Amino acid sequence: MTETLSVPAKMPVRLRVNGQNRDLLIEPSASLLQVLREDLALTGTKEVCLLGSCGACTVLIDGKPALSCLVLAMACRGKAITTIEGLMEGGDLHPLQQAFIDKGAVQCGYCTPGMVMVGKALLDEKPNPxxxxxxxxxxxxxxxxxxxxQIVEAIVAAPEIARTGSAKRPAGLMDSGPYLMPETGE
Amino acid sequence: MIPLPKFRYVEPTTLAEAAAILAAEGEDCQILGGGTDLVPSMRQGIFAPKTVLSLQAIDGLGRLEWSESDGLSIGAGVTLRRLETDATLRKLFPMLAQAVSEVASPSIRHMATLGGNLCLDTRCYYYNQSEDWKACSDLCLKVGGEFCKASPGGKAKKCFAVFSADVVPALIALKAQVTLVAKEGERTLDLAAFYSGDGARPNALKPGEILTGVVVPADRVGIKGSYLKYRIRQTIDYPIAGVALALRFGASGVVSEARLVLGGVASKPVLVKGIAELLEGQTLDRARIERAAQLARKAAIPQANTAGQRAHRKQMIHEFTTRAFEDLAREAR
Known part of the structure; x- marks a missing residue:
């Protein structure tokens, strides 16, 4: 291409992710998925098809499920974003996360964060689905x-786990400290 | 991650401001609603706009209002999820709610807007592909090539990409009107007339125009309707054949109004000709339903550009038209 493309400058934005304000400098064309994974190192949200066909990148925006590969990060200013990392409360797994473990609803794990997020949105709307x-x-x-x-069973079982308070602390997982970006060490 | 092409992002708060930006930027600007159609296409390099104009901050586009004088007014920014769950809409126009609930997946319906569904780009095996995929062969007509590769023989000079919105056939069956706004002013037209039938430029939006909403006329209340969608899986997929049927019954089961619209089988929604003449003033019987199904089958012109063989999709139009009539005939009894 001979024509010089004028590249828009990065823009400062404030996103509210998992209850925290995050001030970032991002490309106007960055998807929410890209910002979550690459700028905020929240790699729990998975990248798969990038076309809205698979649901692996599902997060909650203002409590509603949304495919983060199809959302521009710029369009999320002023909205509450919840990712899979934001579900634990006080170090305990969310009852739905515990239900996924108890029911064997996780195998390769790639769809899991998206499944949990749509399940969470359902439970918020209908506590006993x-x-x-x-x-x-x-x-x-x-x-x-x-x-x-097993995924269906886990979602249906989650209210019972919430009632009995049988969600556990994740063994070992959180002891390794936060994930560091290899390039920047951040 | 495959990045989106770089663009400037603008989020005007008034329609006038949006129209002014669009008038200045012309075809270098793409309008963003929920993003569920535009963003994948930008990801595949189909569009590389200099500016993306989001409509999300414009207040009036989120309206969903019913009045007995003016009908049901739906702003372009209303999400499909809101349409699907709105109690008034479900009560007055159950077929519309049914068609909306058939679109894509729950998460996509939370994001996607009515305006986006109405302006849905046409789709084709040769078009909705990555740049690398397309570089392996001659380009198709819609992206600057010479011929429509999906056309019979691959030598047509007209684009046959398929129109796949689910909500549109239902809205046309309900005689909806669409409003388009530009810097110079606004115009309203029958939704049926909004679609061109040319896969390359599927709708009547002129450069600088923004679709702001539709109105379903108040006198459509009482119409019985059915939307049936055929697709590979029961979720996510676009229709490979869709049937929207609207009937009004008078005394003793006589049909007083009939409208049949097909989706997913041409480059535009197809309003089947001859249905009103065949049925109005008549009662529904097996022979008339069969004749209507034949008219529908004839009007469907599916191409080899999406899932399902052409003959099979025509057969399914026949089958689904029959089922839609039978459902409504039962309801009328």
Whole structure:
């Protein structure tokens, strides 16, 4: 290409992610997924198809499920973004996360964060969902391992885990400290 | 990560401001609603706008209002999820709510807007591909090549990309009107007339125009409707055949109004000709339904540019038209 493209400057933005304000300098064309993973090192949100076909990058924006690969980060100013990293409370897993472990709803793990986020959005709307409601809620999220049944069971079981308070601290996982970006060490 | 092409992002707060930006930037500007159609296309390099203009901060575009004099007014920025769950809409126009609930997946319906669905770009196996994929062969007509590669024989000078919005056939069956606003002023036209049938430029939006919303006329209340969608999976996928049927029944089951619109089987939504003439003033019986299904099948002109063989999709239009009539005939009894 011979024409010189004028590259827009990076823009300062404040995003509210998992209850914290994060001030960032980003490309206007950056997707929310890109900013979460590459600027904020929140790699729990997965990158898969980048076309809105798989659901792996699902986060909650103002409590509603959204595909972060299709959202521009610039469009999220002033909105509350919740990622899979934001679900733990006081060091305990969210009951839905515990349910996924208890029911064996995780195999390769790539769809899991997205499945948990749509499940969380459903539980916020309907505290005791039926299996059919759980199936409808995950209808935009592809899983190539589990056959979906365990995921549906986990979502339906989550309210009971919340009631009995049987969610556990994740063993070992959090002891390794925060993830550091290899390039920057941040 | 495959990055999006670099662009400037603007988020005007008034329609006048948006129209002024659009008038200045012309075709270098793309309008962003929920992003579920535009962003994947930008990711694939189909669009590389200098400016992306988001409509999300413009207040009036989120309206969803019913009045007995003016009908149902829906702003372009209303999300499909809101349409799907709105109690008034579900009560007055259940077919519309049904069609909305068939779009893509729940998360996408939370994001996608009515305006985006109405302005949905046409789709094709040869078009919705990455730049690398397209570089392996001659370009198709829609991206600057010589011929439509999906056309029979691959030698047509007209683009046959398929129009796949689910909400549009239902809205056309309900005689919706669409409003377009530009810096110079606004115009309103029948939604059916908004679509060109040319896959390369599927709608009547002129440079500088913004689709601001639709109105379903108040006199459409009482219409019985059915939207049936055929797709590979029961979720996520675009329709490979869709049928929207609107009927009004008079005394003793006589049809007083009939409108049938097809989606996913041409470069625009197809308003099937001859349906009103065939059915108005008549009762529904097996023979008339079969005749209507034949008219629908004939009007469908699917191409080899999405899933499903052409003959099969025509057959499914026949089948789904029959089912839609049978459903409504049962309801009318």
């Amino acid at each position: 039926t299996a059919e409601e759980a199936r409808q809620a995950i209808a935009g999220n592809l899983c190539r391992c589990t056959g979906y049944q």
